[in-house]
Amino acid sequence: xxxxxxxxxxxxxxxxxxxxxxxxxxxxxxxxxxxxxxxxxxxxxxxxxxxxxxxxxxxxxxxxxxxxxxxxxxxxxxxxxxxxxxxxxxxxxxxxxxxxxxxxxxxxxxxxxxxxxxxxxxxxxxxxxxxxxxxxxxxxxxxxxxxxxxxxxxxxxxxxxxxxxxxxxxxxxxxxxxxxxxxxxxxxxxxxxxxxxxxxxxxxxxxxxxxxxxxxxxxxxxxxxxxxxxxxxxxxxxxxxxxxxxxxxxxxxxxxxxxxxxxxxxxxxxxxxxxxxxxxxxxxxxxxxxxxxxxxxxxxxxxxxxxxxxxxxxxxxxxxxxxxxxxxxxxxxxxxxx
Numbered sequence: 001x002x003x004x005x006x007x008x009x010x011x012x013x014x015x016x017x018x019x020x021x022x023x024x025x026x027x028x029x030x031x032x033x034x035x036x037x038x039x040x041x042x043x044x045x046x047x048x049x050x051x052x053x054x055x056x057x058x059x060x061x062x063x064x065x066x067x068x069x070x071x072x073x074x075x076x077x078x079x080x081x082x083x084x085x086x087x088x089x090x091x092x093x094x095x096x097x098x099x100x101x102x103x104x105x106x107x108x109x110x111x112x113x114x115x116x117x118x119x120x121x122x123x124x125x126x127x128x129x130x131x132x133x134x135x136x137x138x139x140x141x142x143x144x145x146x147x148x149x150x151x152x153x154x155x156x157x158x159x160x161x162x163x164x165x166x167x168x169x170x171x172x173x174x175x176x177x178x179x180x181x182x183x184x185x186x187x188x189x190x191x192x193x194x195x196x197x198x199x200x201x202x203x204x205x206x207x208x209x210x211x212x213x214x215x216x217x218x219x220x221x222x223x224x225x226x227x228x229x230x231x232x233x234x235x236x237x238x239x240x241x242x243x244x245x246x247x248x249x250x251x252x253x254x255x256x257x258x259x260x261x262x263x264x265x266x267x268x269x270x271x272x273x274x275x276x277x278x279x280x281x282x283x284x285x286x287x288x289x290x291x292x293x294x295x296x297x298x299x300x301x302x303x304x305x306x307x308x309x310x311x312x313x314x315x316x317x318x319x320x321x322x323x324x325x326x327x328x329x330x331x332x333x334x335x336x337x338x
Contacts, residue, residue, distance in 0.1 A: 041082050043109050049292050051085035051156070051304070052106035052113050058325040059086075059310055077334040078310075078327075085291050086263070086305040087116040087158060089323070092133065095142050099149025112154035112196075116306060117146060117187070120163045120180060125171040136179050143187045152195040158259075158306050159187055159226070161202045161233045164217050168209065181220045188222035198301075200259050203229035206237040206245035207269060215252035227301075228257040234307040235261065236269040236278075236285055243297050250299050260295075262288030263305035266337050280316040281329060286336035309333050 041055040041063070054060070059082035066075035088102045099115060106113035119142055123132030133139035150157075166172045167180060184201065191199045201223055204214055223229060229249065232242040239262055246258040266286030270278045287309055293302045310330025312319035319326055 041079075043111060044083070044085065044291075046110065048294055049085065049290070050112055051291055051302075052102075052109055052111035053083060053085045054088065054102075054105075057082065057086065058308070059330065062310075062325070062327055062330065074331060077331055080287060080334045080337060081309045081330060084305055085111070085114060086308040087114045089116045089118055089308075090146055092119055092131075092142065096145040096149040099146045099155075100151070101149075103150050103153035103155050106155075107153045112156055114156050114158070114304060114306070115146070115150070116158045116161070117143070118161055120160045120183060122172060122176050122180075124162060125166055136183055139183050140186060143190055147190050147194060150191075150194055150197055154196040155194075156198045156259075156302075156304075157191055157200070158230050158233065158304075159191070159199055159201050160184060161230075161306075164202060164214060164221055165204045165208065168204075168213050168217055181217075185220070185222035185225075188226045192225055192227070198227040200228050200230040201226050202233050203231055203246075203249055203258070205232045205235045206241040207235070211245065211249040211252055215249060218249075218253055223253050223256060226256070228259065229253070230259050230261065230304075230306065232261040232265060234263075234279070234313065236265050236267075236282065238265055238268045239289055239296070239303065241268075243300055247297065247299060255299065257299050257301045259302045259304050259306075260300060261306040262291070262303040263307045263309050264288060264333060277316060280313040281319040281326075283317070283332075284336065285333060286338075287333050288337075 041053060041060045043053050059078055062078045063075045063082050066078060090098050102113045102115060119133050119139060121132045121135055121139055124130045133142055163180060163184060167177055172180065188199055188201065191197050201218060201221055203218060218229060231246045239260055242260045246260065250256050250258060264285050265288035267284060270282030270285065273282065289303045291303055291305050295303055310325055310333065312322055312324050312326045312329065314322040319329065
């Protein structure tokens with residue numbers, strides 16, 4: 001099961017100028033509320049959520065577009081997404097510039113950026129998010145550029161969704177497996193050397209396999225040096241199930257802490273389709289718990305929206321390519337949430 005698929009690698013270039021205010025548009029309809037007027041997207045209270053809200057992301061742009069079109073109710077729904085911090089997926093072309101832009105903007109807002117690094121060679125086993133760096137040396141250069149871009153600014157890094165899982169289920173060809181462990185361990189070492197950066201290795205989800213199958217690969221990938229691991233990235237498993245899975249895994253890797261992706265798990269997983277496609281733009285899903293560091297278990301450092309809600313998992317069920325904004329799907333997620 002390829003559970004962590006397709007949370008796109010597209011980074012919002014608008015933030016690279018470190019702009020911190022989103023220029024809202026006026027509603028064409030009545031009402032005059034913040035939601036209807038396209039008022040600026042602001043940060044969440046730092047004591048509950050220390051992570052940065054990107055005021056120029058796709059969801060914020062959609063709020064403004066709906067408001068301008070007089071669709072105040074829809075603007076209010078999408079604001080449920082726009083007003084929360086989400087992962088910024090660093091692209092392959094300008095990693096240092098992007099990492100610097102996001103972290104500078106976050107620092108100016110007195111928050112930490114959430115960065116997702118998804119560029120491992122031979123990524124995604126040829127599926128919707130295939131690609132990645134050309135080879136090991138290119139990946140090391142890319143990681144070094146990301147690290148230079150982050151510098152001493154606060155950042156939480158989610159490292160390589162699916163990379164370890166695809167070693168365990170052996171869809172990554174055997175000749176690349178040793179190198180992948182070396183690349184992951186090197187990335188952990190480089191990033192944790194930064195003054196204010198936390199690093200979480202992706203570790204699958206509650207619907208895949210068993211912790212006994214992944215804890216040794218996590219060790220080989222450098223979990224001992226990392227701050228912890230991430231579960232449910234880009235997936236839909238309920239928070240309680242994800243915590244149970246994470247705690248089982250933590251007990252096998254020195255009680256490392258972990259984070260849970262709650263971006264789209266409000267209705268749990270979809271189980272009516274083919275198992276290999278239940279992760280890809282499934283219908284009837286909902287936003288999960290808002291990002292926060294106030295969690296249900298001391299081992300859980302945070303609930304995060306690592307996958308950006310409203311961005312496609314891939315060209316399935318009528319969706320655009322992986323990582324592209326899909327307004328209709330975003331609206332359905334928001335309307336289905338509490």
